[in-house]
Amino acid sequence: MPCIVINKETCKGCYLCIEVCPKKSIAIGKELNSKGYHPAMPVENGECSGCESCMIVCPELSIEVYDEE
Amino acid sequence: MPCIVINKETCKGCYLCIEVCPKKSIAIGKELNSKGYHPAMPVENGECSGCESCMIVCPELSIEVYDEE
Amino acid sequence: MLVKTIFAGFGGQGVLLMGVCVATAAMNEDKFVTYMPSYGAEVRGGTANCTVSISTDEISSPIASSPNYVVAMNNPSLLRFQHIIKPGGYIVTNSSLVNVELGRSGVTQIQVPGSDIAEELGAMRSANMVMLGAYAAVSNVVSFQSLIDAVGEVTGKKKKELVEFNIKAIKAGHDNAKEQIKKLESIEA
Amino acid sequence: MLVKTIFAGFGGQGVLLMGVCVATAAMNEDKFVTYMPSYGAEVRGGTANCTVSISTDEISSPIASSPNYVVAMNNPSLLRFQHIIKPGGYIVTNSSLVNVELGRSGVTQIQVPGSDIAEELGAMRSANMVMLGAYAAVSNVVSFQSLIDAVGEVTGKKKKELVEFNIKAIKAGHDNAKEQIKKLESIEA
Amino acid sequence: MKNKEKRLMRGSEAIGEAAVRAGCACYFGYPITPQNELTEYMARRMMDTGRVFLQSESEIAAINMALGAASTGARVMTSSSSPGISLKQEGISFIAAMELPCVIVNIVRGGPGLGNIAPAQSDYFQATRGGGHGDYRTIVLAPASVQELYDLTRKSFELADEYRTPVLVLADGMLGQMMEPVVFNDKEILPEQLPDKPWTVKGAKDRPSRFIRSLLLDVDVEEEQNWRLYRKYQRIERREIRHEEYYMKGAELAIVAYGTAARIAKAAVKRCVEKNMRVGLIRPISLWPFPYEHIYKTAETVKHFMSFEMSTGQMVEDVQLGVKGRAEVLMYGRPGGVVPTPAELFRVISRAYNKIAREK
Amino acid sequence: MKNKEKRLMRGSEAIGEAAVRAGCACYFGYPITPQNELTEYMARRMMDTGRVFLQSESEIAAINMALGAASTGARVMTSSSSPGISLKQEGISFIAAMELPCVIVNIVRGGPGLGNIAPAQSDYFQATRGGGHGDYRTIVLAPASVQELYDLTRKSFELADEYRTPVLVLADGMLGQMMEPVVFNDKEILPEQLPDKPWTVKGAKDRPSRFIRSLLLDVDVEEEQNWRLYRKYQRIERREIRHEEYYMKGAELAIVAYGTAARIAKAAVKRCVEKNMRVGLIRPISLWPFPYEHIYKTAETVKHFMSFEMSTGQMVEDVQLGVKGRAEVLMYGRPGGVVPTPAELFRVISRAYNKIAREK
């Protein structure tokens, strides 16, 4: 199944990825990163479809989508 | 009959009045004025109709039309 | 006597307001005072800080290259300013959010759980008022009363509940810090 | 030796060309020379003039506040420049067009019917060449030959007929003026 | 000072409030850091008072709107920071030539080019020598505290009207951003209370029409206008020089500094005096006209001067022009937006002072 | 001099031809009297040589087009007259800050404001002190003949490249309009013959990408850049001072004049010398860097200087900075477009000279 990796340190917590994810596979993380943002995180057991929407909208290039075959 | 008076000194000899006069009542004068132009002059025995065209086009406000009744 | 204090934190934490309140209090005590915010592009990225200088004399520079006090509302503020504090100076940290360790010696750290106290009182956003109280207790550069008056003056005296709430918050911070100082003094003594 | 000449007339009379020709002739005689046209808004209104300074020495200012010679191609030029000519200087007028009287003493007027002569030769527009010849005769600052050469150089040597025509015109003006000067000299003598 | 009269004010707001209380009827500006707070303050205050605030499309438009508004007799202000002030130079030259009153604020930033937004004093030449074309001068006032930002801005409007000339208030981001207590020692004037000016162009009602211009094609007329301006500038030089002295009595080394640098210099000089060094401070408050005479007189006894500037050295030329060879002129500068500390300056002064002492 | 090498040239054309022969690849300009002949000459010549001529929408656009073109390594020129040069000040400050080579011609006219189009020297301050913001300098060359217009324009391109800095050619309408014989003492260079510059931005082919900028938000970095520039300017001050002397041997009164004024001064001085007056002329050719040292040395023996300018007095400050109190500095000025005569200046000098003699 496809999955995403979010770079916690570069994420600025805009949550646009969360907004666009059709699978509701991303959520706000609990921890603060060193810039003071709560980075977005993939939800556990999310059903990522690998649509790349999150990657496309992320302003910080913080998301990579892996489509493991 | 209407007639026109041209101020020889302010006339700059553009001859636009001659161009527009429907009655061919204006012509180029022979003398030079002090600025070095040959001012326009009403032709002798011209048939001015008092249409004011010459007055309207004159850039130098050099023409007055008299409609003597 | 010239005392310089830097108040630092995230953008939304109200650190500039803290500075203005302290400056106003000092003014009302007829002291010389300057207040200097960080400005311009520096502000981008969501951090903010300001410097308040209070003196019995004309103040030359409103900037602090080595402040006597730093009030750090978050980790980045502690990291950024800890090394420039004057030896013998104080850093007052909002221990609810600041969890990195102080990386230098020669200064005293007073840890006040500002956000937690504020939350207990019922308004998380008032952590700055709590820390203001703590700062007053630690520094003593302005009296508790004139600080309270100043906060009222600055935030507008109309909303009475707010004023009263702020007083409560300031007092809570003040008490918390006083407690710690007492302990410290007893250790040192 | 420093000789300044103003060439003046209406816009279309080619007075600037006269100046350039004289300046070129002087340059080719290895003299110091400057040429200065009137410029900018001054030009509007259809008059033009230029100043040529010729010297055996470096020339300070290319402007003439009191020229030795004035070549006046029309009435306004005479009126404008007559009063600044150096005492003892000359004014060469195109008497075909200049009919106002000279209004000062102490200078010599040479009247050459430049336009008429040019018309006789077949090209009314070459009055400037006629007057150039006259000027050369009166002033002697450049030799007749180098003037002829200069005119060829400036107007372009390609159009042979033109060059030859110009020479004719210059010569005609030169002769006319020489004649008058002789008369004057004989009177003075 | 009584408490209730004091207000803790931001520098830029003190400028704005001084303008409002001086009866400024029109403000034209364009955003640039670090003077945005002034523009924004004017946006609010002018709207509240029903006066004219207009954010123009550029600094050039702003200075020319100011030119137009000034021609109606209204008190007008515009403000910017270094690059924006460079763009206004043509307009300033015109305003000076047309003899219109106008107050221009420059909150100087680090330059040249885009530079940065930190406090700097590197627009001194531009301000005092006229960055624009032609023989003209602008009065330049250099406040060193928020109180002075208020007082001198207020004064600027009066000087502008009195001499019909642009007046420049030269400050920097530090002065503009900082807050200090301010006391209003003056009376507020409303625009409609200002006396009519006899030269305005507001429509030729009940009088012949007139015009205001700077084009003087006839060189003799232009020359006369140049000398007229020159005489006015001489009058200003005679009457409007402002400066402050600090511990200059018996001083052997005179620091010369203005604005923010003067604040720092004061602290450093105080430290020197405490250490029994004979060091004093001359603070020019008007940069043009500059206190040449005073410096010249001082140089009779004080044989060492040090120009201290937040630049690589510009005012130092004026100090040199002042001493006329009578004294040695040193220079200490920190350009690029650096605000030196009193301690640093104290060290620099000490070193110089000791050297001087040794050489004696 | 051989005849065939001499050409009778208009001043503005000599500037243009020098640019073309120096390999200038791009010219950007905007009409303004009295420099239109230069723009028009470039329109024809650049078209003929297949190079870039662009009449921009404004002087501001022109200086910024020049900035862009200079960044590619091309030799570039722009020109204007006083009001237009005022508008270019922001751009000049940027070009200086970004260390780009660029030649800027100012055919000065009478000012301030619209003024007139007659010859003047009232942009001296703007040229030598930087009318723009920040600590920067521009090299300023002041030709006094058409030959020098040619030679110094040519030189400007070399200096601009060598020091990566804007170079200003300062002339006036008289020099621009007049014709004099010119000899080309140099070899023409084609743009493509010029060596590549290692700092250009032409696309990151076969190398890492790079950028050119002047924004240095970090004050320490900006400060270092300011000092870097400062050191460069000091280097220029050591190496690029140009001046001429005329009858200075044994002189008791030194006239200091540049450009058109220097021509007039030469004639007047000659007349003085002929009358056995001990008067000489110092003609600064580079206005910045200014020959301070030389004037200082001269002031060891010459106790009287007179700055002669077609302005109300600007260079006089540099003369004063030069003599450092060692000598008296007089000033004679004719602003507003007046070109004084040698006779007039001779009278002025005589009067001053006699007074000096009497006082001895």
Next chain:
Amino acid sequence: MKDAATHYCQGCGHSVIHRLTAEVIEELGIADRAVGVPPAGCAVLAYFYFDVDMIEAPHGRACAVATGIKRANPESIVFSYQGDGDLAAIGTAEAVHSANRSENITVIFVNNAVYGMTGGQMAPTTLLGQRTTTSPAAAGREAHREGYPIKVSELLASLEGSTYIERCAVNSVRAIRRTKKAIREAFLTQMNGEGFSMVEILSPCPTNWKMSPVKSWKWIDEVMTPYFPLGVIKDSRKGSKKDAG
């Protein structure tokens, strides 16, 4: 108009346009409220001819100066008088933004397709193929190098803030009459407080076109008007429309 001979060349359109503007001001009875802003351009000396208050603007900045005057003193009737170099080149930003803010001013815009005062350089409105001293190619102005002649009226009309814009000419008795009417409409627009008004006038510059005045008139008809069509380009007035058309 003051009783002074103008400095304009023979057959210059400025003279006529001055007269028409002065007549309209006279007829509308606003001479004692009018403030004019002449440009740097051939009309720079307009204050010698108009018998109303005037103040000079730096080249291109007349709209900004007019804005300042009108904002400071809304009772005045403010007009700028600008050439095509002045308004459409260096003054582009000021013109666009004054129109966009719908400044309640009137612009008399004299389009003579050339920089007149400085001696005939290319203007933004110079036509393709027209030779000038700065578009000296045999082919004259060419789009690929020098761009297109700018249609200023259309450009400003595309801005929501502009209220009344008309393009006229002064190359016939009828055209001159029409121009006067347009100027009148423009001032009425301002008097009614309806915002930005402009009259663009195609105007002969015989000197720089190197044509006789009579030839210049023809050139306007044959070359200019096909590219710059005459007529009301925009009229979004609410109140006073009746007079136009």
Next chain:
Amino acid sequence: MKDAATHYCQGCGHSVIHRLTAEVIEELGIADRAVGVPPAGCAVLAYFYFDVDMIEAPHGRACAVATGIKRANPESIVFSYQGDGDLAAIGTAEAVHSANRSENITVIFVNNAVYGMTGGQMAPTTLLGQRTTTSPAAAGREAHREGYPIKVSELLASLEGSTYIERCAVNSVRAIRRTKKAIREAFLTQMNGEGFSMVEILSPCPTNWKMSPVKSWKWIDEVMTPYFPLGVIKDSRKGSKKDAG
């Protein structure tokens, strides 16, 4: 793109637009010919992120600087990257005339309806009713005082010289894809030597709009696009049209 964290605020459109531009440059294989001109504006530090040659322009002058570069070195692919204050206020004249001359350059025009870098002042594109620090009235920007939001694309499209102009947004996955395509078209226009191309991009400035990034996206849909309609505003290319639409 260089591997550097940007200084932009959370949810800022600049970051996305940078990426899209960089991707297009990469994909078209023009990275070694590209020269970028960032503005004074939030994007002033763009040279830290783009891995191509860049040169800073004074505020508003990017089009003039780009013109100079392109004319001097026609082989380069030159783009300016400008904000709405930069291009539509102080840079109006430079933008209008570059378009009119059909300079063969590409403009990436970021319209965020506000002066971002200087802290949220009114921009020429600020919408009616929008409150900013310099349009502080309760009613926000009002036309009678501050004029209308300028439709830059339409304005420049009205000039004969402009070749390809499209307005896009970056507030949805689709919009972002579309924006990338438009940027590609614009660069292709330049590569084909067809003249002036511009992509206007409606871009969120959550910080100065005082909204969350998500809210900002909605605001673009609900408030901005009704006034600034998306789509190809102009396409007068001869050769390469197939790719567009």
